[in-house]
Amino acid sequence: MRNLLLVILTVFCMPVIGQQDDEGFRCNANNQDELTKHLNNTPGAFEDAMHAKGLLDARTEGFSANAERGGDEPYIIPMVFHIIHNNGVENITDAQVYDAVRILTNDYTKQNADWPNVRPEFLDIVADVNIEFRLATLDPEGNCTNGITRTVSTQTYDGDFEMTQLIQWPRDQYMNIWVAASAGSGVAGYTYYPQWLDNWPEADGIVIGHNYVGSIGTSSIGTSRVLSHETGHWLNLAHCWGSTNDPGEEDNCFSDDGVSDTPNTVGWQSCFLQAASCGSPLDNVENYMEYSYCGKMFTVGQGDRMIAALTSNIAQRSNLWQSNNLAQTGVTTDPVLCAADFLHGNTEICTGSTVQFTDISYNSVTQRTWTFPGGTPSTSTDEQPIIQYDAAGTYPVTLLVSDGVNDLTVSQQDLIVVYADTGYAIPFNEGFEALTSIPDNEWIVRDVDQNGTFQLTSSAASSGANSIMLTNNSSMVGSLDNIYSPTYDYSNAGEVVISFRYAFAMRNANNDDRLRFYVSNNCGTTWSMRKQLRAGIDLTTGGIVSGSYVPNDPSEWGYAVVDNISSNYHTSDFRIRFEFLSDGGNNVYIDDINLSGTPLGLDDLTATENELEVVPNPATESSYVQFISSGSTAIDLSIIDPTGRLVKTVFQGKPAVGLQRISLPISELSAGFYMIQLAQGDQIYSVRFTVDHSY
CATH class of the missing domain: 3.40.390.10 (Collagenase (Catalytic Domain))
Known part of the structure; x- marks a missing residue:
């Protein structure tokens, strides 16, 4: 078949939508x-x-x-x-x-x-x-x-x-x-x-x-x-049938592909091996240039x-x-080791969980040594080791590879974040006042597009001085950004209710940015979306702003409640996640995240409405914890570190009635994050605070 005028401009190959695999694929110019x-x-x-x-x-x-x-x-x-x-x-x-x-x-x-x-x-x-x-x-x-x-x-x-x-x-x-x-x-x-x-x-x-x-x-x-x-x-x-992109047409028998030993054919998408569509001889259905799934030859x-x-x-x-x-281009020369690198699975896990790593170093790797502080095993020579982490904390990973002559090393510091399997007790209020930066050892960000991510800001807040914000006014359309929380203990709750404040402005009336809220009942292994706010519908609080948006009035803060969380999520390693999908809008802010629930039982303590508080926070030598007590039930007041370890018991016994203020031993604490935990019977209340000795 020698007389083909090859003027097909572009050849596109597409699957046949809704067909089985034996229907092959199609090309379409x-x-x-x-x-x-x-x-x-x-x-x-x-x-x-x-x-x-x-x-x-x-x-x-x-x-x-x-x-x-x-x-x-x-x-x-x-x-x-x-x-x-x-x-x-x-x-x-x-x-x-x-x-x-x-x-x-x-x-x-x-x-x-x-x-x-x-x-x-x-x-x-x-x-x-x-x-x-x-x-x-x-x-x-x-x-x-x-x-x-x-x-x-x-x-x-x-x-x-x-x-x-x-x-x-x-x-x-x-x-x-x-x-x-x-x-x-x-x-x-x-x-x-x-x-x-x-x-x-x-x-x-x-x-x-x-x-x-x-x-x-x-x-x-x-x-x-x-x-x-x-x-x-x-x-x-x-x-094989020539210059058209439509197999099965009778006219294809009169077409040509410019090759003498490919028989005339109408073209096939299936493997009908007995086909002789243009008379004789048989069609070469098993040719790679057919649309059939059974290509085996040129x-x-x-x-x-x-x-x-x-x-x-x-x-x-x-x-x-x-x-x-x-x-x-190096394809005929001996390969030389030139890069150490590795892939990894989920890096935010709970105690007892595992992470798989994969060595993707190149070229000519003959030996490798992994180092996993905090992991079991702590070292490995496998190409794809699986490591278990049993203690809360933040851990690095190091890989050394060799080709027998040269050695290369790659390390990622603070790569693995291990949360306590039992998280912070609820109710829990996060106003970001005790934080000095994000990300930290608990709030993790993922900047998918590497063009800016969630960060701590003091430029605006629904209450207090701080909130978290995403500089979205310069993000590409389609950019995705995520921020992940630490773990919370909802295992003893009758229901889960979460609320938060948010602020957002559009840049034009066509923006369709979206703020999504997810929950996890297994420390972040899997996630389920429970709420979505959309620009122009329920996300926009600040109208249309061409410059960089900063909410300057309380009326510019919206309020969202998430209460469609089933009992399957009443676990001790509950986490939340915010995801923002950009569509060209302006900046977005989040503040005053409140995680509450109806406890399985009643308590005497009236430490709701934020009565449990560390003042001032960040803490100084004169800081104290304050709360309101009915005076009828004994309490334990303790300082807990981020891994859940008891640092110090501050008070045990039955407090007096009314507002209580108990001094905190700040001088005995290293700089960092802590929790004040107030336990009364089966109920636990907690609030986060920061120790910074520079104050």
């Missing part, structure tokens, strides 16, 4: 916005592409890969995978990338285990295309790399040309693969033919959805050949066509496999 924009905005671009196509067609006509090079030496193509992610499942593991490269190389070197299973009629023309793909070990500046980059961006959900411009390595040195949450409009992947890229290097590469990369992780065996299909397009292959003619493109100067393909470029 129905989104030409970027190419159309390029052709319209670049004088001569179309003519240049047609000229490049003519040169490539002339080279391809009668081309023989064996005659071109001879011998068994493979063509090696250096690769780089750019993982564009928003810290979701699309941030696939290195292992998933390695698996994809393995499958791609196997498919192009006839090393795939399933090729002998093709129909006997095609066994003699199963091609060893003789192309090997390798991840680069040197970046364009000559720095060590594992051939995988990671970029945080919400553009991962678009998967478009703008996303690819976030990062790209020179196309004459590397084959660029961009992995995204979506490859655009629900497609699985796309690329352009070489002629369109000859004078448009910015678009050169393949965009693919994360769930079509390799056969493990977020992908599967059934979707693992999409990259082989897309690479075929990148090397100038069409679909033909010899397809291999010749791809090598013709790879050895052509069109789109600079011919420089990729040259020996000097292979050395410059």
Whole structure:
């Protein structure tokens, strides 16, 4: 089939929505916005592409890969995978990338285990295309790399040309693969033919959805050949039925793919191996360039066509496999240890919980030693150790790796935060008055986009002097920020009621920022959303403000109550979390978080409405704790450290009636955070205070 006019602009591959795996995937050339924009905005671009196509067609006509090079030496193509992610499942593991490269190389070197299973009629023309793909070990500046980059961006959900411009390595040195949450409009992947890229290097590469990369992780065996299909397009292959993107059409029998040994076919999305859709001979349904799920082969003619493109100067393909470029990208030199790094699971846990770590150091790691202060075991040489933490506190992690010659070390201080399995007693009021900074050893922040996060502020407060705020007026749309609380003990409560104050202003009437409130009954292992406030509905308290918003009046503070928390959350390791999703609005503030509940029993103490208080706070040598007592029941008044350890008993016995003031031994305490805990029978009240001897 030699007479194809290859003018398909872009080839998009998409899953068939709602179909089973045996329905394969589809390609659809129905989104030409970027190419159309390029052709319209670049004088001569179309003519240049047609000229490049003519040169490539002339080279391809009668081309023989064996005659071109001879011998068994493979063509090696250096690769780089750019993982564009928003810290979701699309941030696939290195292992998933390695698996994809393995499958791609196997498919192009006839090393795939399933090729002998093709129909006997095609066994003699199963091609060893003789192309090997390798991840680069040197970046364009000559720095060590594992051939995988990671970029945080919400553009991962678009998967478009703008996303690819976030990062790209020179196309004459590397084959660029961009992995995204979506490859655009629900497609699985796309690329352009070489002629369109000859004078448009910015678009050169393949965009693919994360769930079509390799056969493990977020992908599967059934979707693992999409990259082989897309690479075929990148090397100038069409679909087996020709230039349309619509398989199954009778007219496809009169179309062509420019390859002589691929039989005429209408095209298939299923594995009907007995198909002879255009009469005789059988259709090559098991071809990678079909839409069927059972691709196992390229033909010899397809291999010749791809090598013709790879050895052509069109789109600079011919420089990729040259020996000097292979050395410059590090794919033919001995790997050198160049980076120590590791991944980890949840780092805010309760006592008795475990964390899994994974060594992702590169390259050529032969030995490793982990150090886990506070953990069990405290050291390990495993690649993926699982460590248990039994004592509350904050702990570092260190990894030392070696290649037998060089050693590298990476440490993360205060990485693991272990909370007491039994948290602060309720009722508990957090007005942020005793804090000196956030994050601290208890309130943890997560800045997903690394563009600003929750912090302590004294610029505004619903009450007192402090609140927490997020500088949102300069955040990107789609930015996510989270702040996590310490643990609280709701195990002895009849119900859970939580309230908080908030302030927020919009920047324009179209803002749709959202403040979400989550709860956890297992120390933060899992979370459930229990409230959402939206700009323009119930989140906005300060109207529309163009400058940096600061609430200056009590009327600008809203009040939210969360009472839809079931008894499943009445645990001793209860936590809360605020999440803010930006949509271009202004700053947001949170204050006066009140965690209360109806106790399982009654008490004599009237220490509600904030009567239990440390004055002043932060504490000085003259500080005291005050509360109101009915005088009828004995109490224990104690100082507790953040791990839940008893530091000192301040008072035991039956206090007098009315307002009580009991001095605190501040001089005996080290600087830091403490709790005053007042126990009366089965009921416990507590308030947080800070010791700072600089006051």
